[in-house]
Ligand SMILES: Cc1cc2nc3c(=O)[nH]c(=O)nc-3n(C[C@H](O)[C@H](O)[C@H](O)COP(=O)(O)OP(=O)(O)OC[C@H]3O[C@@H](n4cnc5c(N)ncnc54)[C@H](O)[C@@H]3O)c2cc1C
């Protein structure tokens with residue numbers, strides 16, 4: 001049986017250090033398997049989050065060799081066997097302990113986004129929507145809230161400007177609501193002001209790390225930017241759209 | 248005695264899966280203050296993993312469908328151990344709940360007419376599962392999460408509750424710890440709704456996450472509630488088997504619903520040889536008919552691959568035992584004949600899962616599968632109308648509750664269960680809270696639980712919780728899995744007793760700060776209790792029915808056709824008894840005939 005080494009962050013908000021562990025490998029092993037092996041056989045105090053182990057829940061986010069990844073989807077044989085695999089918690093958020101980051105800010109922001117609002121609220125009639133009209137929001141609704149995009153976005157990461165920008169995850173959420181064919185709320189003022197869609201400068205780093213392959217920048221953020229720009233700078237278009245009944 | 252925070256609410260909800268979140272909305276709509284407690288972050292509960300869909304007789308494709316057919320299918324699938332009234336309410340209310348979810352914001356796949364598309368699934372006579380590709384659970388949980396947050400609930404994330412608090416038999420709250428720092432938290436509530444999900448983690452190969460340790464059922468049992476049908480553990484026929492790291496991970500039934508076929512090591516489509524008499528009339532006779540069914544479901548009968556899960560799981564087991572297994576000891580599941588584009592559109596996350604984790608391109612190669620522990624039909628029996636349990640103030644909904652699925656759950660019935668009975672449980676708990684007012688909580692119970700929790704951090708014991716868990720999984724896998732015998736179950740029981748003794752000597756390093764070893768020490772105790780009850784119930788039911796397959800009692804038995812197995816704690820021990828299955832009224836009985 002061959003072995004690999006991992007260098008794993010151990011510590012909390014007050015600081016910590018990288019510790020090295022050696023584990024046995026098996027075919028198809030992912031980084032999360034290695035972490036579990038350390039917990040079971042070497043150190044039960046090593047903290048991490050996980051749930052599905054199938055890239056469906058977005059719990060096991062960490063930075064593997066510097067790249068934000070889902071540990072359950074990251075194969076150890078993708079990395080050179082002769083160097084340690086470096087596993088670090090998400091850097092954009094405070095560390096709770098070891099690989100567990102405090103991502104609560106994302107849930108706080110989420111609370112402020114109003115959900116779907118229908119014109120005939122209160123009715124129980126089935127909705128009618130064509131598949132072609134929901135294709136694009138279904139892309140956004142694939143989001144598993146892993147927050148990898150949030151951790152990589154330089155506005156949040158380097159600038160720590162959580163006060164002016166909701167981050168790519170919430171842009172995806174806002175897009176899924178704004179582009180819902182039957183939604184009647186207007187979230188453009190929010191997008192422009194508190195959500196800060198204008199802050200994004202389209203570096204596309206978020207799109208690159210999204211495990212759900214959501215085209216965050218091209219399909220969500222840029223169209224949202226356009227909507228906001230249209231509304232605030234192009235009253236004619238706004239009226240036309242309003243008359244046409246489409247958002 | 249450590250300090251602890253106490254929170255007070257009208258309704259406490261244990262669990263933030265689909266059931267818990269829907270219950271929360273129901274209780275808020277009654278005007279109650281609600282707190283939802285979850286072991287994970289919000290949106291990560293097991294529900295997120297559900298793939299195939301949510302069953303409701305909307306009849307968007309097949310207008311012959313209706314609640315009566317859904318009722319019939321669910322009762323037949325459950326081998327008539329279900330509570331008929333629970334099933335009736337379920338089948339009747341399912342369409343409303345799905346349409347309501349859509350109005351909350353869920354975006355299901357559409358029919359050409361712009362309605363909710365419905366997928367065929369095992370045991371369902373017509374196309375019935377509302378779905379979103381193969382990520383229906385994500386759609387459901389995210390929609391409910393956003394809705395529940397928007398109506399104003401309190402959420403306590405990453406808190407594990409470990410004991411229900413009682414006041415003269417009435418449940419009045421719960422105590423547990425924050426995973427982050429190990430601090431003790433106490434919840435006082437006028438009513439408590441258990442929505443804590445199932446328990447698959449005591450088996451080695453399971454599709455379940457770490458959360459599925461059966462805490463809710465065990466807490467209810469410890470507080471004096473009855474548990475029912477605990478022997479009924481569903482083995483999903485198609486779990487991944489290779490590579491080892493993903494063994495047990497689910498391959499959605501949608502693969503078979505969308506045309507996938509099962510073959511044995513010899514390349515033979517073996518399911519045609521395993522069609523029970525009971526299902527013969529509704530099953531395709533030839534591979535040609537089965538293939539035609541994929542595109543024309545009205546004039547052809549369904550493929551044998553879509554028989555109920557217990558039947559398919561046993562067939563795979565038998566093929567492997569007969570020496571006709573696949574390379575790694577399972578069966579081949581092949582959809583490649585459906586074409587790459589179709590597969591990527593219909594089964595995108597399966598395609599991704601196999602490509603990334605298994606090095607298999609399912610548009611070109613077959614998957615390898617073997618039964619995996621998936622769902623627990625048993626649990627806390629809940630009144631059909633209100634989801635009330637045998638303890639006042641305690642309600643149960645979702646996978647931890649019992650009554651809907653009988654001896655075998657049909658795929659897609661669980662997600663809808665969460666909606667129908669989550670709503671009912673939340674509303675009934677809300678009514679109870681308003682009517683009854685506050686009860687008191689017991690300092691002595693809190694104290695006792697804190698001692699249990701803290702014990703593994705001190706003392707001279709030498710046992711490791713991971714080791715005990717691994718041995719339990721090994722034993723349950725070999726002695727209480729798909730094919731059961733008196734001997735295997737007895738051995739398993741002995742082993743569980745040994746492990747229970749050893750678990751008293753668990754000692755974990757570190758402190759209470761996000762310490763998975765310490766968490767595991769408490770979890771494993773719950774798994775030992777629920778395993779013991781599973782095994783005792785399986786020993787009691789001396790017949791084969793649904794998920795319970797006894798090699799030493801291979802047939803159905805007339806007595807057991809009419810009785811559920813009940814477990815209750817009496818004098819500190821598991822006490823097993825029987826209770827007659829309620830008899831459906833004659834007009835419903837008629838529906839079950841054909
Ligand atoms: C891979 C997979 C695919 C599936 N596909 C389908 C499908 O297509 N269709 C279908 O109908 N069903 C499907 N199922 C079954 C279905 O997903 C589950 O039965 C259902 O989601 C259970 O929901 P729940 O709300 O009862 O519990 P869960 O979603 O399991 O949630 C349980 C909640 O309780 C909390 N909890 C548990 N213990 C405690 C404690 N001690 N303290 C505090 N909180 C606690 C957990 O943290 C969690 O929030 C699938 C299951 C799996 C595993």
Ligand code: SF4
Pocket residue numbers: 152153154155167168199200201202203204205206207216217221
């Ligand atoms: S594209 Fe915008 S949101 Fe995405 S990483 Fe760059 S700045 Fe952040």
Ligand code: SF4
Pocket residue numbers: 058142143144145146147148149150168169172209210211212213214216
């Ligand atoms: S958009 Fe993608 S990267 Fe961002 S949270 Fe969602 S799934 Fe993760």
Ligand code: FES
Pocket residue numbers: 049050051052053054055056057058059060061070071072073
């Ligand atoms: S454990 Fe769910 S995404 Fe990794």
